[in-house]
Amino acid sequence: MEPVIDATVYIVDDDADVREALAWLLRSRRLLSECYRSAEDFEAEVLRRPPVVRRPSCLLLDMRMTGMSGLSLFNRMLERGEIEAMPVIFLTGHADIPTAVDTVKRGAFDFCEKPFSDNALVDRIEQALLKSAEHLASDRAREAVRGRLEELTDREKDVMRLVVEGVPNKLIADQLDISVRTVEVHRARVFDKMQVKSAVELANLLRTP
Numbered sequence: 627m628e629p630v631i632d633a634t635v636y637i638v639d640d641d642a643d644v645r646e647a648l649a650w651l652l653r654s655r656r657l658l659s660e661c662y663r664s665a666e667d668f669e670a671e672v673l674r675r676p677p678v679v680r681r682p683s684c685l686l687l688d689m690r691m692t693g694m695s696g697l698s699l700f701n702r703m704l705e706r707g708e709i710e711a712m713p714v715i716f717l718t719g720h721a722d723i724p725t726a727v728d729t730v731k732r733g734a735f736d737f738c739e740k741p742f743s744d745n746a747l748v749d750r751i752e753q754a755l756l757k758s759a760e761h762l763a764s765d766r767a768r769e770a771v772r773g774r775l776e777e778l779t780d781r782e783k784d785v786m787r788l789v790v791e792g793v794p795n796k797l798i799a800d801q802l803d804i805s806v807r808t809v810e811v812h813r814a815r816v817f818d819k820m821q822v823k824s825a826v827e828l829a830n831l832l833r834t835p
Contacts, residue, residue, distance in 0.1 A: 630682045630755040635659045638668045638696065639688040639717065644740075648686060655748050665694035673708065682762060684713045684735065684754035689722045700729060709733050710761045713754035717742070771831060777819050785812040786820075790829045 635657055637648050645661040652659045662668040665687075687696040696716060703709050713735035718726045726737035735754045738747050778786065781802075788798045795813070799806045822828045 665699035
């Protein structure tokens with residue numbers, strides 16, 4: 627698997643030894659990390675950053691901590707729609723496994739029981755970072771399409787809608803009570819602003835997930 631460029635692994639655990647061991651493991655695999663000793667610190671310093679500055683990332687989260695628990699932080703992230711951009715991998719003790727399984731059903735990326743296998747954990751981290759990168763790329767693509775749509779005039783949007791429906795220029799002209807030549811001009815402008823070369827490409831772009 628190709629490494630995800632410019633990605634960060636966040637480590638949230640109230641045990642300093644665990645934080646240091648994980649940070650060392652990630653450095654040995656050339657993965658950047660940031661460590662936080664509490665869910666409160668992580669929420670204040672990372673989750674409040676504007677989404678525009680977000681990079682591919684994942685979160686290694688201890689399930690039981692003093693103060694806000696890892697489970698409580700996960701629930702907050704779930705409510706705010708954070709876990710697609712930042713997949714969560716729980717670090718759990720044996721007693722927490724049933725709860726960890728439940729979080730996976732609710733959207734957590736995975737859980738890893740302590741003591742964990744270094745290779746297995748790094749493999750899952752790399753997969754989580756790839757998922758994060760793909761989600762952020764999809765977000766950027768959707769935002770780009772929205773930006774292009776905002777540049778269209780109301781008449782261009784009318785023409786675009788009919789073009790995507792496969793309506794011929796002559797019928798578009800009849801429906802909008804304009805000339806065929808005017809339809810052709812609007813159609814060309816729509817293709818130019820939306821950065822496409824065909825009606826099929828335009829339809830596919832508007833279906834961007």
